[in-house]
Amino acid sequence: MAGARAFLHHLNGNQVAVHVPSRSRASRPSSSGCRSAMVTMSQNQSYSASVNAEIEVHLKQAIPMRPPLEVFEPMNHFSFGAPRTTAPALCVAACELVGGQRDQAMAAAAALHLMRAASFTHEQLPLTDRPRPKFRPVTHHAYSPNIELLLPDAIVPFGFELLAKSDDPAQDNSERILRVMIEIARAMGSQGMVEGQYYEVERSQSEGEGLNDVGWIVDVCKKKEGGLHACGAACGAILGGGSEEEIEKLRKFGLYVGMIRGILHGVGRKEKGLETTVEELRNLALKELEEFKGGNLEAISGFVNL
Amino acid sequence: MAGARAFLHHLNGNQVAVHVPSRSRASRPSSSGCRSAMVTMSQNQSYSASVNAEIEVHLKQAIPMRPPLEVFEPMNHFSFGAPRTTAPALCVAACELVGGQRDQAMAAAAALHLMRAASFTHEQLPLTDRPRPKFRPVTHHAYSPNIELLLPDAIVPFGFELLAKSDDPAQDNSERILRVMIEIARAMGSQGMVEGQYYEVERSQSEGEGLNDVGWIVDVCKKKEGGLHACGAACGAILGGGSEEEIEKLRKFGLYVGMIRGILHGVGRKEKGLETTVEELRNLALKELEEFKGGNLEAISGFVNL
Numbered sequence: 187m188a189g190a191r192a193f194l195h196h197l198n199g200n201q202v203a204v205h206v207p208s209r210s211r212a213s214r215p216s217s218s219g220c221r222s223a224m225v226t227m228s229q230n231q232s233y234s235a236s237v238n239a240e241i242e243v244h245l246k247q248a249i250p251m252r253p254p255l256e257v258f259e260p261m262n263h264f265s266f267g268a269p270r271t272t273a274p275a276l277c278v279a280a281c282e283l284v285g286g287q288r289d290q291a292m293a294a295a296a297a298l299h300l301m302r303a304a305s306f307t308h309e310q311l312p313l314t315d316r317p318r319p320k321f322r323p324v325t326h327h328a329y330s331p332n333i334e335l336l337l338p339d340a341i342v343p344f345g346f347e348l349l350a351k352s353d354d355p356a357q358d359n360s361e362r363i364l365r366v367m368i369e370i371a372r373a374m375g376s377q378g379m380v381e382g383q384y385y386e387v388e389r390s391q392s393e394g395e396g397l398n399d400v401g402w403i404v405d406v407c408k409k410k411e412g413g414l415h416a417c418g419a420a421c422g423a424i425l426g427g428g429s430e431e432e433i434e435k436l437r438k439f440g441l442y443v444g445m446i447r448g449i450l451h452g453v454g455r456k457e458k459g460l461e462t463t464v465e466e467l468r469n470l471a472l473k474e475l476e477e478f479k480g481g482n483l484e485a486i487s488g489f490v491n492l
Numbered sequence: 493m494a495g496a497r498a499f500l501h502h503l504n505g506n507q508v509a510v511h512v513p514s515r516s517r518a519s520r521p522s523s524s525g526c527r528s529a530m531v532t533m534s535q536n537q538s539y540s541a542s543v544n545a546e547i548e549v550h551l552k553q554a555i556p557m558r559p560p561l562e563v564f565e566p567m568n569h570f571s572f573g574a575p576r577t578t579a580p581a582l583c584v585a586a587c588e589l590v591g592g593q594r595d596q597a598m599a600a601a602a603a604l605h606l607m608r609a610a611s612f613t614h615e616q617l618p619l620t621d622r623p624r625p626k627f628r629p630v631t632h633h634a635y636s637p638n639i640e641l642l643l644p645d646a647i648v649p650f651g652f653e654l655l656a657k658s659d660d661p662a663q664d665n666s667e668r669i670l671r672v673m674i675e676i677a678r679a680m681g682s683q684g685m686v687e688g689q690y691y692e693v694e695r696s697q698s699e700g701e702g703l704n705d706v707g708w709i710v711d712v713c714k715k716k717e718g719g720l721h722a723c724g725a726a727c728g729a730i731l732g733g734g735s736e737e738e739i740e741k742l743r744k745f746g747l748y749v750g751m752i753r754g755i756l757h758g759v760g761r762k763e764k765g766l767e768t769t770v771e772e773l774r775n776l777a778l779k780e781l782e783e784f785k786g787g788n789l790e791a792i793s794g795f796v797n798l
Contacts, residue, residue, distance in 0.1 A: 254687075256690075257682045257686075257687065257690070258682075261682060301649075305645065308641060308642075311619070311641060312619070313618070313619065313637040313638060313641060331619040332619060332693050335614060335617060335619060335641075336614075336686050336689055336690055336693070337682070338645075339611065339614060339644075339648075339680075339685075340680075340681045340682035340686040341682075342645075342648055342649065343607075343648065343652075343676070343677035343680045343681045344677060344681050344682065346649075346652050346673055346677050347673070347674050347677035347678065347681070350670045350671075350673040350674045350677070353667070353670045355667070360666040360667055360670055361659070361661070361666055363670065364656045364659045364669065364670065365656075367652055367653070367656040367673070368653050368656045368657060370649070371650060371652050371656070372649075372653065374645075374646075374649045375646045375649045375650050375653070376563045376564075376567060376643070376646035376647075376650065377563070380563075380642050380646040381560075381563065383642055384562070384563070384642055387638050387642070
């Protein structure tokens with residue numbers, strides 16, 4: 187790519203200009219930005235660690251190691267062995283930010299983790315016509331492809347079940363849960379995660395690997411990590427009883443946070459020169475939080491640096 | 493297998509003796525049974541045809557052919573090209589039998605079809621370690637394995653979305669819908685459809701094809717078609733406002749109906765000598781309907797002959 191250019195991205199219906207620099211002319215984030223980032227990063231790390239530990243406990247209770255072991259052993263393996271994303275913790279953080287209780291978002295956070303673990307396992311599946319795309323890390327296959335096909339097919343409905351079971355007549359939360367199910371279904375579906383995966387596969391088959399196409403990286407990150415985090419934050423806000431405006435602000439915050447993660451740790455991690463784009467996404471994300479107040483505002487702000 | 497023997501099957505927690513004959517000594521169903529069967533078969537065929545036509549319309553509205561065509565064209569293909577099962581029509585019939593309206597069960601019926609279409613597509617997926625089991629029909633692969641992997645991953649959440657969207661505050665049906673989601677998640681999951689598929693794959697890899705092992709056929713049919721139809725009937729009864737007793741009777745009816753279909757049209761279709769087992773399952777099924785009254789009792793009874 188020659189020179190810097192601005193991409194207009196339709197992000198949740200709004201056109202937002204994200205500046206995508208050339209490799210050679212990437213600017214560094216300002217030092218004052220770095221200092222404030224470091225403060226919230228440390229707060230966020232301890233917050234995320236405590237939330238993730240609670241999600242882990244919730245998942246371990248939901249997926250015990252029990253007979254039939256030929257089913258539950260690989261189910262445990264795929265559920266807990268998949269790389270962690272920050273979307274579940276963000277779901278909990280968003281719930282708390284709008285005044286909800288942590289346990290109100292726990293089932294949705296666990297479901298989000300399971301759904302992503304299932305889709306991650308299918309991404310690694312050796313298919314007869316598909317060499318592993320080079321931008322994907324090498325994974326060890328502990329099970330046969332058949333098991334890697336079937337178990338995620340079981341994990342996805344299990345995630346929906348977990349969520350449906352969190353319905354509590356005492357809390358009168360069934361409308362919120364049904365809404366969250368629609369959110370998660372869309373984030374994982376043909377215009378979310380699956381679309382991002384389709385972009386990846388299409389590119390890796392038709393034009394080599396396309397690792398240096400920044401526009402393509404941004405598109406994939408928007409659909410995959412962006413969509414997952416947007417969904418997580420929106421779901422947390424819905425379950426915590428946030429207003430429609432709060433839900434939409436947190437959805438956008440999650441989208442930017444997820445895109446940053448995708449660029450830094452996902453498909454864009456080998457691409458240099460995206461620092462300006464990341465910094466721009468950080469600013470856009472933090473702007474969405476401007477009108478929020480609450481005990482965990484500092485902690486949730488730190489998600490832009492994870 | 494030498495001689496007739498009775499298998500004790502745990503069917504929904506109840507031990508039910510199903511007589512499994514040897515191939516050589518299979519008895520034919522009684523002629524009076526045949527006559528009454530033919531009466532209800534004809535009624536059922538027109539009933540099923542009309543219900544299926546309505547489900548088709550519902551699905552066509554839910555999955556329009558629209559851009560992006562690279563997503564919606566295969567989604568249409570897999571959704572409408574998969575073999576039809578009777579579980580969705582049974583869902584509607586059970587809803588009507590307990591006094592519900594047809595449209596109350598339509599989203600669940602459509603979701604059931606989509607879930608089965610998705611799992612059917614994954615069954616056909618060419619994997620690097622999996623030759624096609626001989627008992628599965630040869631299917632034409634219109635798309636690449638990648639698409640056959642990804643699109644069903646999108647269809648399953650879409651099925652849940654369809655169901656969640658059928659929530660109607662005016663009907664105050666959200667508790668019923670959440671319950672139905674749990675039912676469908678379990679029927680498709682690791683102790684339902686996926687377990688049946690696992691049995692199939694395991695057998696076809698370890699001991700040739702195992703087509704003459706009647707116990708194995710019954711187990712697979714119970715988990716796959718049996719579980720799907722049990723779920724369909726129970727969901728219809730839940731959505732139609734049936735009592736707990738009615739829901740459980742219809743769940744068992746569905747289980748037997750599904751097992752019959754699995755034996756006659758699914759994995760057992762090449763196995764001769766199962767007429768007595770089928771006849772016994774028909775009797776068990778019809779016994780579950782004894783206390784029901786209603787306009788479509790004759791039509792739903794006919795599902796044992798489809």
